[in-house]
Amino acid sequence: MDRARAKRIAKQWMFPTETTSYMGGLEDRPVLVRSEGRTVTDSDGKEYLDFQSGQMGAALGHQHPRMTAVVENTMRSMMHSTNTMLNAPRLKLHERLGKLLPLPLSKSLFLVSGSDTIEASVDLARKATGGVDVIGFHAGLHGSTSYLTRSLSFNWERRKHSVVAPATQAIVTPYCYRCPLKLKFPSCDIQCLDTSLELADANFTTKPAAFIGEPILSAGGVIQPPEGYFKKLQEALKARGMLMIMDEAQTGLGKTGKLFGFQHEKGVSPEIIGISKHFGGGLPISAVCTTAKVARDAVKNGYFATRSHATDPLLCAAGTESLNIVEDEDMAGKAAKIETRIKGAFNKMAKEFESVGDIRGRGVLLGIEFVTDRVKKTPANAQTKMIFDYCLNKGLIFQIRGTRGLQNVIRLVPPMTTTKPELDRALSILYDAVKRASKGKRRG
Template sequence: MSKSDVRKFTEDQVKNLYADVHSYILQRWAPRPGYEPPIVVKEKGLDFWDARGKKWLDFQSQLFNVNIGMHNKKVIEACKKQLDELVYASPTYPTLPKIKLCKKLAQIAPGDLCKTFLSNSGTEAIETALKLAILYKERKKIIGLWRAYHGSTFGAMSIGGSKWVRSPTLPLIAEFDHIPPPYCYRCPFDMDYPSCGIQCAKNLKYVLEQEAANSVAAFLGEPIMSGGGLLVPPDEYWPMIRKICDEKDIVLINDEVMTGFARTGKMFAPEHWNYAPDIDVFAKGITSGYIPMGATMVNKRIADHFEDKSFGHSFTYSGHAVACTAALATIDQYYELKLIDNCAKRGKYIMEGLKGIQERTSIIGDVRGKGLFLGIEMVKHRETKEGLAPLELVKPDPETNPMVYLQDRCSDEGLAFGMSMGGSIVRMTPALIVIEEQIDQALQIFEKAINATEEKFSLPTKE
């Protein structure tokens, strides 16, 4: 795409647009008075352009969802065709795209996950999973992981373990409880792998044994926790959790809103560890953002249970025909463009690059991830491991907050990436079509921004 294809706005027009942004759009998370996020007007591949005509390199896949890259012609054409043919039917009536999509998901999903309830977002898909587990087991309690983010509605916030998300609206659902996550860089049990014996997994068993008999319906976790800090568990973790759930007769729910659909170098993250959940939750990469969609899949046992029992649950836009078409076309793209393979290969390349930056600079504490799902934990000093900056949800200021400064320096050069709510953690998650030149460019900008941050705040500091 050439620069001339991008719609041009005068500076006065841009100023008016920002005035409207500030007057009419309710801000999310951390408001920064006067801050001007890019007003996105055009997108292609990993690039997008803002109203000022500036080109950005997107290493966040927008909101970790545009896995196949922006403006994929095949998906857009498929959606246009579907719009001409059939736009919407009540969820009471199956449509051809809905039938085809649910069948496709059953063919590619882990284990014996076989039936799908479609929704419009990850949050709705999580809510669906919680309700399914509670009804299936006829028990009220669900255990999740501290630090996790599963969405912003009350059920999702309750099972989520992010204090930033939970605190403002406490109390939440009292029956939902949490255990510490597998966070090796800052082990909650103050132990080291492998001598820890995977205490974080064993802790689930311990907690279940303290609970009243038949009170816990399910355990819910992301195969690799995203919002909580891009936490890659030890290889033993998920097989151990699977075994504990079986022994204790509870449902294992995975939240694969982030990790699903090739993001980690496998189509679904449980494939890394050879296990399957009983309920799996998808969104984001299922349609790559072309149309919103969430999906909750259940295994045969749970599917059979609901053959003759009511599942009182409905969304008007459950299985919207155009969304199903977008999902089918997106799934085709993962295979046609060999994106699973590309993700694994480019993931290794970017990981090597990041390790190199870690050696040449002093404020990267840890680099971790799988495929193109990468986390970089920033510290003031590697020995003390003190986080580079606390998360500030109110008026974060680049003059005093090194994480915000770092991100702003990258923005100056047109590099977009994500931060984790769980602390000083950068998330790099480019679209799976990324090529080496784009990685080199992004890493160059990132390293320069780190150098600028070290200089500005006289880092590393030992406090």
């Protein structure tokens, strides 16, 4: 399909926000027709390195051959099934995931999307604790269902989302590069958390139920809470009878260099986690995982969560194979190596270009924040857009992210299977892009 026809269809038939929501101009972007490995191809035959892993669902690479084989086989035997009966792929996935989870997490239920896991996790925490209030990071994003998950996605402007769910409130994101309290870690002693909790305690309208957060805030601009933050938070939650829900949509299953993002901090053990994105190796399946005790307490109070397609053999078989691949092919180890290479290249660039303000994230979830000067940390939104445009033109795809008004972080999420030559190519394009966008602003 040629670009002109694609543009006409988009303008005439697509819902308007579809074409305007992400930095606008979707109808002028390439029309993708094929994907394989780390490459997507547009309708003109132009190839792009996909450093956003689709919408993060292709972190194993597009059409991983083992995924394709399992999907083809399962489609011939049983694609869909009722969730009121057991089916073999569903049971196998419960067992596979159960054995992989760090104890005391052991129980799982399956859903379809990341937003589903958040809806179900919050309800789980509420039913298990008898509380209602939920707190989350003010730069967090947890989904797009129109009521609860948008209300908890404080990084979006909540007022845009019609009615906001009650008993949801934000706490300050520990964004050390731009500390909202203008303090410095570690001498700050994580004051942002004390202040946040003091305010939350004053705001609670009921018994509180849970905190929800991403181990690394992806859409908020790849913000990595400092060492010790989650441990201190979990102690505070326990003191209030609240549960910790970790949204591992973006950080789970190897991407940060460990199986789960929360495992980077010793002594942190969330009672509930949500996994989605590449869990299905490209197909939509998600899971809520919890401890036997939380599951029991919630079920006593009438908890249940399901979707018509959540236990489809096709999706469950895909889930099991993606977990096999993550383990067999040491995806976490691969992600850690990619982190070293990309951070190494940007650390070098930071010596040359003033605009490279901060380099952060883990594994294949990395963010580079651009500024016009390093002292004032003025966000370089325009230069960041120039970098994005240049890279897209040269065949490299990623997204721009940031907290609220900021759009100055390039978020790189290459598939964990990205090869050395592919990384070299991407880094060479990025170097040229940063150089052009930094014209006249070289260091030294």
